[in-house]
Amino acid sequence: MASLIGYYSLIFGFCFSFLIIFFSIKNFRDSNFFDSKLISLSFLQFFFVTISFLGLIISFVNSDFSNETVFNHSHTTKPLFYKISGTWGNHEGSLLLWLLVLTLFIFLFLLRSKNQTKQYRILTLLFQQIIIIGFFIFVIKTSSPFNFIFPIPNEGLGLNPILQDPALAIHPPILYLGYVGSSIIFSSTLAATSLNYISREWAHHIKQWVLISWVFLTIGILLGSIWAYYELGWGGFWFWDPVENVSLMPWLALTTLFHCILVLEKRLILTSWVVVLSIATFTLSMCGTFLVRSGILNSVHTFANDPERGLFILIFLFCLIFLSIFIFFFFHKVKTKNINSIFWFSKDASILINNWFMMYFLSVILIGTTYPIFLEVITSQKISVGPPFYNKLIVPFLIPFLLIMTIGPKLKWIKSDLKDKSYLILSLIFSLIFSILIIKNLNTSFLANTILITSAFYLFFSTLREFFKKRLLNLSQNIAHFGFSLLILSILFNNIFSTEIITNMKIGETFENKNFKINFVRVEKKDEQNFKSIIGKFNIENSNGNIEILRPELRIYNQPNIMTSEADIKTNLLNDQFMTMNLVQNQDYFNIRYQIKPFMVWIWLSVLLITFGALITLFRSKYEN
């Protein structure tokens, strides 16, 4: 029943698209004022998609296995929370969520853009409706979440256990808010370009949307990363997996876009950058959906290898790309009178230089992710691109990037000379000595690490000083940049100082090295609602005689029958102790992996700090309004 209502309200929502397009065009031609009917229509469209989404949730909660999606992805013994989150833990449901957010955002956009001109608002609505129609057809035609199956099965197939996790339950919706938020930027930029409407006021208005999408995208990526850290049991937080790359690419584009918008708001230059980046952000999000959903890449996120779906997104994606290229070339006019050449020593110039660096990072990731596909099609060779490729190409360029990030914010707009020269040099020397002291006693490559850490410390100290010097001026920027330096430092230290032990142990055995002693005390067995678990108990005694107890866990899920390994992680401010346990087949040995990962928690905290900086900007610009 709920499925039926869901299906029909989805069709209803689709019909509203045509009503909206019809009335928009009529309004665009005939009247001077914005027709408030359009807002109501957008609301109704959003309303029907919500009903449809709720219908799917109810089907999941009631375990209505006459619905194919529910049958494929749910099970009666699953806890309620995961029944609900299972709604978007699959291809069909997640697309319905996309659609929900698309319609929600255009409704909010119309509400919040009352000060803008009629033509601009209508055109944005029209472009957004093109995207919405594309997704409606995609959902209804190739991946309807409301297919019936008959005879009705008694039991579902269950949700993949590694997806049964609180962080992962909220990761997709938040990530989608970021992805889909970029659709609003896309539509409104196309509208503004066609109307030649790009101005400082427009920049101010669209900045909010950029920030909102940026915040959601960042938190979404963070949640995914945290999940991978404790659930996949590899002890890392970023694997350069195609799916991670696919979310990082729009993030880089969006971050660059935000900085360009700041320049545009101040000086009305870099308009082409803004237009191209707005287009790039959304098309990269779409491109990500394509790469992940079509099965063209193999990855944990590949939901289903259905070429028909892939083909549809591919055609749709390229239609959008060609539309944007067309609009960019035939409507975009650079306002020549406003072009003052950029002075090389100014804030604008440093933002521009770092934009190019960001574009470089973006292209490295883009090439690394898609090159295997190209190579395979053209020469039928298969290669895999792994972390060494990205590390080698990205890490060295972080050094100039960090240095410019340190100096740039101290410069003035348009033209400036450097004040505080002595301080800047002093803090550079200070960072250098500091890093040498840290690196000196380690057997890692001395020069490369010292330079990297120096540049990260340089940004760290100079932003730290700004907090005391300027107090509230540029607070948000300072917090974000401070967070970034902290992030780079934590990642570097995490890489350099990590230690790892992998060994096989029987119950009662003890492993010992000069830093710590691991004692395998016992295993306990437990029965939970949808899995059985084996919990190991380990005493870890470090050289000071402190004893920690770690309890890694093995879970054997009943539906589907999969074994997962849950790491036990003891977190404190200085380091994480990370332990996983695996069964060794047909033996009474367990394979134990024990890692000490310094500054792990600071990686998460610094990303939160950066997000916090963005939030301050967002609220401040709201307040100014």
Added chain:
Amino acid sequence: MKIRIPFLFLTIFFLAIFLVFYKGLQNSNIYVPNNNIEKELPNFQAQLFDKDSEILLKDILKKDKFYLINIWASWCVPCREEHSFLIRLSNQKNIEIVGLNYKDNRQNAKNFLKELDNPYQIIISDKDGTNSIELGAYGVPESFLIYNQKIIKKIIGPLNNKLFIEIKKIIK
């Protein structure tokens, strides 16, 4: 008009990308062993596992002989499963097994072999995973059956009984 040339250029560029993706979609089944058959082996310098010296891959693999290059690591759970098959294979006369120790800690790897026995004639160690990338591997475990310095079969994932029998047939 001035804008025509970049516009045309970009359009053609994206059309080309579209075509590549379109083609890519059609052979989206990821594991196609056929294409790798008879492929020339890459030749690279590799670090020996138990000595501090390097050796060229082609110097290990003689002509007119079967080899199985097996990518393994002590931290890899499926590697344990396939190990018994490797041991059985190493007792066959006309094949030698070359181990490629992937991103591993040397001590852990040694313990692994001590515990489960060593089927490898020679082991090279691939600390940063670059040798495996050159071979075209996706991950661990993976095995390449080599004859005349050419890959004649590529096995992704652990060996099992079926594959074991298949290999035995090929080398006879």
